[in-house]
Amino acid sequence: MTTIPPDGDAPGRVAVINYRSVLDYPAMFPECADRLYVFSHHDLAHTEGLAHYEYVPQCESIPYAELAIRRMAHELTFTHVVTDNEYDLERAAHIREDLGLPGQSRASALAFRDKAVMKETAGRAVRVPGFARLTAFGDLTSFIEKFAYPVVVKPVKQGGSRDISVLRDEDDLLAFSRRPWREDLMAEEFVEGPMYHVDAVISEGYRFVASSRYLRSCLGVFTGHNNGSVQLRPESAFARRLEEYLDRVLAAFDTPGTSAYHLEVFHTPDDELVLCEIASRVGGDRIPQLTELTYGVDLHATTLRAACGLPVPQPPRDTPGEVHGSVSVLPQGRPVRAPGRPPFPWVRHYEVNTRLAPDAVTLHSAHHLCFAVVCGDGPEQVEARLLETERWLMARLSEADDANDTENAESTRGN
Known part of the structure; x- marks a missing residue:
C-alpha cells in the first residue's frame, strides 16, 4: 500500500454524491465509513x-443533495466532497469552493464538462474538430456551409452519446429542423476513423493509464449496431502513443490534485489523433469491470480514496497475461428474451439486464439487453472472440410474450 498525499487533510466527514448502483462504500472506506454522508441516485x-x-x-x-449537504455543513465540518458521477462534478465543485474544501475547482469542472469549453481548452495543445456553439438555427446552417456534411450536433453537457445527431445531408437537416430547438447545442466537424479511449487515475505518487478501442462507433447504437470495447496491450507502441497523447491534452487543463480521466480520441486514416472528448471521471459502461479483470485496479475505489487522502494499492508493474473486451447487445424495441450464457470457455462474465422494459429502445451508448466479457492474449484475439460471441447471442434472441419472463434471462456472474 502507499499513502497518497491528500488534497488537504486526511478525511474527517466526507459528503458523497453517488450515481452507480453497485458501489459498496462501507467496503471501499472501511476505516472511515462512519464518517461518510452518502446521497445516492440508485x-x-x-x-x-x-x-x-x-x-x-x-x-x-435535482438539487436536493446539494441543499442537504450545505445545511449539514452549518452543524458539521466536512473535509471532502466527492462524487462518482459526471453530472455532479460541477455541483460538487461549487460546494467545495463555498465550504473552502480541497478538490476540483469550478473552473476545472466546467472545462471538462462543457464540450465547447473543453474543445477551446484542449485546442491549445492538440488538434480538435472544427466546432461552434449554436445560439440559433442559423449558426448550424452557417457551420454546414463552412465544413460541409456530415456534421455532428450534440448538447454541450450530455454524456453517453445521448441526444447526438449526425446530419449527413439536406434531408437530415430538414428532419432536424422539425424537432424542438434546444439552447444547449454545439456543432462539430465529423471525423473519420476508429475511436480509442484512455482511462486513467492520476494523483501525486500514483499513476494508472490503460488504453482501449471501441468495437464500433458509440453513435452506431442509435442505428442498431451493438457496442463494445477492446483493451490494447499496455506495452504496445500505440498504447504508449495514446498515453503520451493523454498527457499532452491534460497539460492544457487546470487539473485537480487527484482525478480519474476518460479520454476519447479518433485515429484518422492519415494516422493523426484528433480529440473527441475528455472527462474528469471514471469511464462508464464496462470499463471499470474490464480494468479490474485485467489490471486488478478498482477505478472507482482508487479515485475516491485517493481524493480523500487515503492509501491505495499501487498499480501493477508487470504486463498482464491477458486483456479483455466486452460486447453489449442493444435493446430490441420489442419484448425479447436473451439467451443463456454463451458456451465459450473464454467468456469471463455474462449478464442479462432483467430490469429492461420489454419494448425498450436504445437511449445511450451503455444501454443493453445483455453483455458478455471475453479474454484473450491481445486485442486481435479479443475482437475475434467478441464478434463470435455477438453472433451466437444475436442468433438466439427469442420473442418473449411476458416482459417478466426470465427463463434464460438470469444474470450469470463470475469467472
Missing part, C-alpha cells in the same frame, strides 16, 4: 455503518 445494497445515507431518485438532476 438505492444501494450496502449502507451499513454509514454516518448518513439517503436514496434520492433522480439525484443527478
